[in-house]
Amino acid sequence: MKVTFKDVTLSYDGKKDTLKHLNFQIPDGTLVSLLGPSGGGKTTTLNLISGLLPATSGHIYFGDEDVTKKDALARKVGMVFQNYSLYPHLTVRDNIAFPLKMQKVKKAERYKRAEELAKLVHVDDQLDKKPGGLSGGQQQRVAIARALAKSPSLLLLDEPLSNLDARLRIEMRQEIRRIQQETGVTTIFVTHDQDEALHISDNIMVLAHGTIQQFSTPDVLYDRPANLFVAKFIGEPVINTLPAEALKADLVASVPASILAQAKTAGIRSEAIVPFDNGQGMVAKIHAGLKQARKYGRESTANLTYNGETLLSTEMAGLPADQQEGDFFLTKAGFFLFDDKGALIFGGDSHDE
Ligand SMILES: Nc1ncnc2c1ncn2[C@@H]1O[C@H](COP(=O)(O)OP(=O)(O)OP(=O)(O)O)[C@@H](O)[C@H]1O
Ligand SMILES: [Mg+2]
Structure with missing residues (x-):
């Protein structure tokens, strides 16, 4: 019915x-x-x-x-x-x-x-x-x-x-x-x-x-x-969020200026922060500090420090355990920008009709 x-x-x-x-x-x-x-x-x-x-x-x-x-x-x-x-x-x-x-x-x-x-x-x-x-x-x-x-x-x-x-x-x-x-x-x-x-x-x-x-x-x-709200409610681990301002300098090449001007918050899924450019459409290269965490069974996570923000990545397992910083990449899939009302204004394109 x-x-x-x-x-x-x-x-x-x-x-x-x-x-x-x-x-x-x-x-x-x-x-x-x-x-x-x-x-x-x-x-x-x-x-x-x-x-x-x-x-x-x-x-x-x-x-x-x-x-x-x-x-x-x-x-x-x-x-x-x-x-x-x-x-x-x-x-x-x-x-x-x-x-x-x-x-x-x-x-x-x-x-x-x-x-x-x-x-x-x-x-x-x-x-x-x-x-x-x-x-x-x-x-x-x-x-x-x-x-x-x-x-x-x-x-x-x-x-x-x-x-x-x-x-x-x-x-x-x-x-x-x-x-x-x-x-x-x-x-x-x-x-x-x-x-x-x-x-x-x-x-x-x-x-x-x-x-x-x-x-x-x-x-x-x-x-x-x-x-x-939905970005934060759906997904485990919870999506990384940070003020768009913190990222803007690294986004100018890939995000139109008109969108950047409206962007208030960036959302980055933990699997969207990767150690290599795998050619799958990157939205930014960022230089960040790295702290890899202990492994619990198969899971391994890393905390990146970037412009005063901490970002969680689940993709750093292949790196040397003692690496302390590096250039990392943000994939287009799993990267979002939201305006001051929280509405999505960038990202998720693969599902566009
Ligand atoms: N019989 C009622 N009289 C007055 N207010 C109510 C009544 N039942 C629910 N509410 C209010 O309506 C809102 C929505 O309640 P509802 O029970 O639909 O939420 P819910 O999403 O099912 O929450 P939960 O996950 O806790 O079950 C709440 O603010 C609640 O306090
Ligand atoms: Mg209920």
Whole structure:
């Protein structure tokens, strides 16, 4: 089901707008993550999609139908929350079949459907257990199966993995992707974990301060962040930022003067600072001090000191350990300039249409 927001605003208190003029479209059959810092408006947006919360103004469409005034039941969404919220006294079979029981589907039929869904989410060997006898990951699988029982218009998941340990989170995010692809159900997934969002989504909506900072594929978010907020929010290690002023003298040859005049902040990804000109399009040569750091497993990092700024590079592993300074290069990929409002004004060209 395609979801469209047209100029949707939400105010909890009638004074302050928590969500401001949201406009977006989620294509049918895709998995979209809502990603952003705490308090950014992710859950509020999800609740507007589900119908649990009415929009203060604007319109919401499912397909071509205006559902703005319809409640959650009428919108037929399936939801999974952080807390599994399974019925503790019911077996897995009865938990999954529960929404169908509410719809008065006959027992034989709803059990058949429950068993199919249990197979889909890989808990078909747990059907007779109660939730208390399941692991956290298994409980979340059951919750997903239950949300799918009514063949929902959308599957909405609000931080479904945050109660799980790190290893299980990774396994379960892959499972959510698999289940979404096998069923084809349009899925909207809330997380504040960028790694999670980057790994499973077709598209990511970055939400902060109640507005959409950027809504695009994981690759575009990383390679062409629309603004300084997204550049800093997406990427590990965090992008280097420094006043553009500190770099200007080294950029005059490669950046138009009109852009340099507007540039307030430079963003340089750690892999964009390299020790050799590898012929892949360099934006600057810089002379900098070098301090290589210890290796943790395969990772090795270096701190460069340049015009009073410290820059982190992950590309210096091949240099002699005792080298203290040198000429280094900034690759065009991973180099950005932002204006005084934080908007991108240079870089990310490879994704231009
Ligand atoms: N029921 C409510 N009444 C009033 N204000 C609320 C209510 N729910 C959320 N807010 C406020 O709306 C803003 C957005 O909250 P929301 O829960 O959507 O954020 P979030 O992105 O889901 O954050 P988190 O990552 O912490 O879950 C916050 O400033 C929050 O304090
Ligand atoms: Mg939330």
